Amino acid sequence: MSDELLGLSAAQQTAKIESGEVGAAEVFEYWRGRAARDDLNAYLWVADEVPGDPGSLPPIAVKDLFCVRGVPSQAGSRILEGYRPPYTATSVEKLENAGIRVLGKTNQDEFAMGSSNENSGFGPVQNPWDTTRVPGGSSGGSAAAVAAGTAPWAIGTDTGGSIRQPASLSGIVGLKPTYGAVSRYGMIAFASSLDQCGPLTRDVTDAAILLGHLQGRDPCDSTSIGIPGGVELPSAEHLDGLRFGVWGMHEPGLEPGVAEQVDATLAKIEELGGGVEEIELPNAKYGIPAYYVIAPAEASANLARYDGVRYGPRKGNGDLTALYEQSRHDGFGEEVRRRIMIGTYALSSGYYEAYYGTAQKVRTKIAEDLSAAFERVDFVVSPTSATVAFKLGERTQDPLAMYLSDYYTVPMPLAGIPAISIPCGLSEGLPVGFQIAGPAFSEPRILDAAHALEQRIGFDRVPVR
Amino acid sequence: MTTTESEVRAYEPVIGVEIHVQLKTRTKMFCGCALSFGDEPNTHTCPVCLGHPGTLPVANAEAVHFALMIAMAFECEIAPRSIFHRKNYFYPDLPKGYQISQYDIPLARKGRLGDVRIHRVHMEEDAAKLIHTGSSGRIHGAETSLVDFNRGGTPLVEIVTEPDLRSPHQAAEFGRLLQATLRRMGVSDVNMEEGSLRVDANVSIRPAGTATLGTKAELKNMNSFRFLERGIAAEIARQEEIVHAGGEVEQETLHYDPQSGSLTSLRSKEEAHDYRYFPEPDLVPVAPTEEMLKRARDALPELPAARAERLERDLELPAETARLLAFRSELGDFFESAVESGDSGAEGGAVLATGQGNVRALANWTMNELPARIGDSDPAGTALKPAALAELVAMVESKQVSANAAKEVLDVLVAEGGSPAAVVEAKGLARAESGELVEIVDRAIADNTDAVEKIRAGKAQAIGAIVGAVMRETKGRADGGQVQRMISERLGA
Numbered sequence: 001m002s003d004e005l006l007g008l009s010a011a012q013q014t015a016k017i018e019s020g021e022v023g024a025a026e027v028f029e030y031w032r033g034r035a036a037r038d039d040l041n042a043y044l045w046v047a048d049e050v051p052g053d054p055g056s057l058p059p060i061a062v063k064d065l066f067c068v069r070g071v072p073s074q075a076g077s078r079i080l081e082g083y084r085p086p087y088t089a090t091s092v093e094k095l096e097n098a099g100i101r102v103l104g105k106t107n108q109d110e111f112a113m114g115s116s117n118e119n120s121g122f123g124p125v126q127n128p129w130d131t132t133r134v135p136g137g138s139s140g141g142s143a144a145a146v147a148a149g150t151a152p153w154a155i156g157t158d159t160g161g162s163i164r165q166p167a168s169l170s171g172i173v174g175l176k177p178t179y180g181a182v183s184r185y186g187m188i189a190f191a192s193s194l195d196q197c198g199p200l201t202r203d204v205t206d207a208a209i210l211l212g213h214l215q216g217r218d219p220c221d222s223t224s225i226g227i228p229g230g231v232e233l234p235s236a237e238h239l240d241g242l243r244f245g246v247w248g249m250h251e252p253g254l255e256p257g258v259a260e261q262v263d264a265t266l267a268k269i270e271e272l273g274g275g276v277e278e279i280e281l282p283n284a285k286y287g288i289p290a291y292y293v294i295a296p297a298e299a300s301a302n303l304a305r306y307d308g309v310r311y312g313p314r315k316g317n318g319d320l321t322a323l324y325e326q327s328r329h330d331g332f333g334e335e336v337r338r339r340i341m342i343g344t345y346a347l348s349s350g351y352y353e354a355y356y357g358t359a360q361k362v363r364t365k366i367a368e369d370l371s372a373a374f375e376r377v378d379f380v381v382s383p384t385s386a387t388v389a390f391k392l393g394e395r396t397q398d399p400l401a402m403y404l405s406d407y408y409t410v411p412m413p414l415a416g417i418p419a420i421s422i423p424c425g426l427s428e429g430l431p432v433g434f435q436i437a438g439p440a441f442s443e444p445r446i447l448d449a450a451h452a453l454e455q456r457i458g459f460d461r462v463p464v465r
Numbered sequence: 466m467t468t469t470e471s472e473v474r475a476y477e478p479v480i481g482v483e484i485h486v487q488l489k490t491r492t493k494m495f496c497g498c499a500l501s502f503g504d505e506p507n508t509h510t511c512p513v514c515l516g517h518p519g520t521l522p523v524a525n526a527e528a529v530h531f532a533l534m535i536a537m538a539f540e541c542e543i544a545p546r547s548i549f550h551r552k553n554y555f556y557p558d559l560p561k562g563y564q565i566s567q568y569d570i571p572l573a574r575k576g577r578l579g580d581v582r583i584h585r586v587h588m589e590e591d592a593a594k595l596i597h598t599g600s601s602g603r604i605h606g607a608e609t610s611l612v613d614f615n616r617g618g619t620p621l622v623e624i625v626t627e628p629d630l631r632s633p634h635q636a637a638e639f640g641r642l643l644q645a646t647l648r649r650m651g652v653s654d655v656n657m658e659e660g661s662l663r664v665d666a667n668v669s670i671r672p673a674g675t676a677t678l679g680t681k682a683e684l685k686n687m688n689s690f691r692f693l694e695r696g697i698a699a700e701i702a703r704q705e706e707i708v709h710a711g712g713e714v715e716q717e718t719l720h721y722d723p724q725s726g727s728l729t730s731l732r733s734k735e736e737a738h739d740y741r742y743f744p745e746p747d748l749v750p751v752a753p754t755e756e757m758l759k760r761a762r763d764a765l766p767e768l769p770a771a772r773a774e775r776l777e778r779d780l781e782l783p784a785e786t787a788r789l790l791a792f793r794s795e796l797g798d799f800f801e802s803a804v805e806s807g808d809s810g811a812e813g814g815a816v817l818a819t820g821q822g823n824v825r826a827l828a829n830w831t832m833n834e835l836p837a838r839i840g841d842s843d844p845a846g847t848a849l850k851p852a853a854l855a856e857l858v859a860m861v862e863s864k865q866v867s868a869n870a871a872k873e874v875l876d877v878l879v880a881e882g883g884s885p886a887a888v889v890e891a892k893g894l895a896r897a898e899s900g901e902l903v904e905i906v907d908r909a910i911a912d913n914t915d916a917v918e919k920i921r922a923g924k925a926q927a928i929g930a931i932v933g934a935v936m937r938e939t940k941g942r943a944d945g946g947q948v949q950r951m952i953s954e955r956l957g958a
C-alpha cells in the first residue's frame with residue numbers, strides 16, 4: 001500500500017482513508033518517513049511520531065513562518081532560533097480541525113524575503129528536478145517537498161510571488177488567494193498588506209480542497225473576510241466562452257523555452273473553447289520598484305520586535321543599545337538587513353512622500369490596470385516566471401536580478417487579487433509555470449479554469465530522479 | 466524707556482496641554498487581556514500584547530465607544546473614517562517596536578471644553594512599565610531594568626488642546642474640569658498618581674498682544690494639577706529670563722521636579738525621534754456607524770460644566786458652590802437627591818421647600834460636613850440617606866436644633882443611619898426651650914458676679930464667661946447668639 005501512496009494526490013489518498021483501504025496513522029507514518037529522509041534541505045523540523053489522533057486526511061508540510069504551538073517556528077531566521085510559539089496560527093488550526101495534521105516545518109527564505117530560498121538562515125533548498133538549481137522562493141521548502149514527494153501537500157505564503165514562483169520552478173500547483181481570504185493570524189509577518197497564505201499542491205483539486213479549509217473570516221485578523229460562498233471542488237473540463245487576456249509575452253527577459261510552453265498552453269485554451277487576446281497592463285513594469293518600497297517599509301516595522309529582549313537569542317554586553325545592535329546584527333541575514341535599511345529609509349521624514357507615497361500611488365495604478373483588464377476578459381494570464389529554475393548562487397550576488405524573478409507575480413498582491421500557477425510543460429527538462437489571475441474572490445472560477453486546463457495539459461508531475 | 470517691570474508685563478504665556486487618559490475598558494486596546502493596576506507583574510499578558518511573532522491587533526469596540534463618548538463630550542467633529550498608524554521606535558517597553566496610534570486622520574477634531582478649544586482626540590495603546598534598579602532611576606546607568614507588560618496595550622485616548630490657556634492657574638483649572646468631566650462619564654479612573662491621567666504642557670511666551678507663537682518647550686508628565694501649575698510657572702519664568710537676557714528659547718522637552726522646583730532637559734529638538742509613521746496595515750479604518758454614534762450619545766450623562774451652570778441657575782447656588790458640587794459628582798448626586806427628597810414632600814421636605822436659604826445650607830453641609838466625615842468616598846456608600854441630611858439641615862435652619870448639635874447628629878447618621886429627629890430625641894439634643902433657658906441664664910448671671918461687674922464696667926467681652934456657662938449647662942443645645950442677647954437684655958448692657 002505504502003509505495004502506492006506516493007503516486008496519489010492528497011484527495012485520492014483521502015478517498016483510500018475514507019474507504020478503509022489504509023489507516024490515517026499509516027498514511028501519516030508513511031509521509032513522516034519520507035519527510036525524515038528528505039535530502040534537499042526542504043524540512044527544518046519533522047514530526048517525530050504519529051499524533052495520538054492522526055486526523056482523517058493526509059498530513060501537511062507547513063512553511064516555517066506559521067506559528068505552531070510548541071513546534072519550532074523560526075521563519076527561516078537565526079534571530080528566532082529555538083523559538084517555539086505559545087499559540088497556533090489560525091490557518092494551521094483550521095487545517096487541524098479539518099483532520100489535517102502537521103507533518104513538518106519547511107525551509108524558506110528568511111522572513112519570506114527572497115525568490116530562491118538561498119536567503120534561509122538554515123541553508124538553501126535544492127530543486128528536486130536538478131539539485132544544482134534553486135526551487136524558487138520564498139516558500140522553497142514547501143514547493144520542493146511536494147515536488148520531491150516528501151509531502152503530500154503543503155502551505156506557504158505569497159507576498160510578491162512566494163507561492164507561485166517556487167510552484168512554477170518546482171513543477172507543482174501554487175495558489176495565492178485574494179487578500180483577506182485566509183487569516184494571517186499566526187503567520188510571521190513580512191509585509192502585512194501583501195502577505196497571504198495559500199496551498200502548494202500536486203494538482204488543482206488538492207489546492208481547492210486546502211483553500212476550502214483555509215479560507216474564512218477570523219476574529220483575530222481584522223483584515224480577513226473569507227471567500228463569499230466558499231470553495232467548491234473544481235469540475236470544469238471546457239473553457240467555453242471564457243476570455244483570457246495574455247500579457248508580458250514580449251519582455252526581453254522572457255526565456256524562449258518558457259514562451260514556447262506558454263504559447264502552447266494558450267493554444268490549448270483555445271482548443272478547450274476559450275478566447276485568447278493580448279492585453280496591456282501599462283503600469284505592471286513599475287510593480288517591482290513599488291513592491292520593493294512598500295514591502296521593505298512594512299517589513300522594517302514588522303521586524304522591529306526581534307530585539308533580543310523577549311524571545312530568540314540575546315547578544316551584546318548588557319547595554320541596551322548594544323543588546324539591540326548585536327542581537328539584530330547576528331540574528332538577521334544580509335538580505336533581511338538590506339530590506340530593513342531600504343524600508344527604514346523609505347519611511348524617513350522627508351523621504352516618505354517621494355518613496356512610500358509614490359509607491360502607494362503606483363499600487364493604485366496597477367490595481368486600476370487590472371480592473372480595466374477584467375472589464376474585457378475573465379482572466380489575466382502570463383508566464384509565472386520569466387525563466388525556469390536558475391542555478392544555486394547564480395543571482396545571489398545581484399539582488400536586482402533576484403528581485404526581477406517576481407516580475408510576473410508582483411502585480412497581483414499589489415492589487416490584492418488571486419492567482420494560480422500551474423505547471424504547463426518543460427523547457428530544457430525543467431518545469432514552466434502558467435499563471436491565471438482573476439478579480440478579487442474569483443478563486444472558484446480560477447480553480448475551475450485551471451482544472452480544465454490541467455486535464456488538457458496532462459503534466460507529468462514526478463521529477464526524474 | 467523700558468523698565469524691567471514693563472518688560473515682564475510685555476510678555477504673555479501661551480499654553481496648550483496634551484492629556485493621556487487610560488480608558489476603563491474591561492480589556493486591552495488590541496487583545497483580550499484584562500486591564501489591571503498593581504497586580505503581580507506580567508500576569509495580564511498574551512502573545513498579542515507581548516508582541517509575539519505572527520500576532521495581530523484587533524481594535525477593542527468598548528474603547529472605540531468610550532473614545533466616541535469623549536469626542537462627543539468635547540463637541541468634536543468625528544471623522545467618518547479614521548485610521549491607525551504605526552509609530553516606530555525601539556524601547557523595551559514597546560514589545561512590537563512600534564506603538565499603534567492615530568496620526569494624521571484622528572478619531573475627532575475641533576471641539577471645546579469650557580473656554581478651551583480641543584485640537585484633536587485620538588486613540589492609541591499604552592506602553593509597558595519599566596522598573597529600573599540602581600541610582601540613576603533611568604534606563605541608562607541602571608543595574609537592571611525590568612519590564613511589566615501588564616500595562617502594555619492599555620487603551621489610551623490622547624486629547625490635545627489648542628494653545629488657548631494664558632496662565633498656569635488657568636491650565637490647572639482646565640485640567641480639573643477635564644478630570645471631573647471624564648470621571649463623570651465613567652470612562653477612566655483619571656487618577657494622576659496612578660497614571661490613568663497624564664498631563665503634558667506646551668509652554669511658550671510672546672510679546673503681549675501679538676498673534677505669533679513663540680518657540681515652545683514641552684513639560685512632561687506632571688503628576689498633580691498643583692505641580693502642573695508650579696511647573697508651568699517655573700517654565701514661564703525660565704523663558705522670560707532667557708528672553709530678557711537677549712537669548713532665544715530652544716525647543717526641548719523638559720522634566721519638572723516638584724521637590725526642587727528645577728527643570729531639566731530630557732531631549733532637544735535635534736534629538737527628537739523620527740517616528741517613521743505609516744498606516745497600520747493590520748487594522749481596518751474606524752468608521753463609526755449611526756448606531757455606534759447613537760449609543761455613544763445616549764451614554765453621555767450631564768457633564769460637570771453643564772451641571773454647575775444648572776445648579777447656579779435653577780437652585781440659585783453661588784457659582785463656586787455649584788462648581789464644587791458639579792466637579793465632585795458623587796457629592797452633587799447626593800445633594801440633588803436630598804433636594805429632591807425635600808421637593809417631593811418626603812421627610813423634612815415641607816420645611817426645606819420654604820426657601821432658598823435651606824438649599825444653600827444643604828449645599829454647604831454637603832460640600833463641607835460630608836467630606837469632613839467620609840473623605841473622598843461616595844456618600845451614597847454610607848448609612849446616611851439624602852432625605853435624612855435634608856431633614857437635618859431643615860431642623861438647623863428652623864432652629865429646632867443648633868448647628869453644633871446637628872454635627873453630632875450627622876456623625877451618628879453617617880455611621881448608623883436613621884432619622885435625624887430620632888437621633889435628636891435619643892441624645893436629648895433638641896434646642897433648649899425658652900422657659901428652661903431663662904432659668905439657666907439667670908442662674909449663670911447669679912453665679913458669675915465677677916463677669917457681671919466687668920461688663921457693667923464696660924468690658925463687653927467678659928460676657929463670654931456667662932455664655933460659656935450657659936452652653937455648658939445646656940450641653941450645646943442653646944443658640945449662642947440668643948443666649949448672648951438674653952444676657953445683654955437682663956444686664957441692660
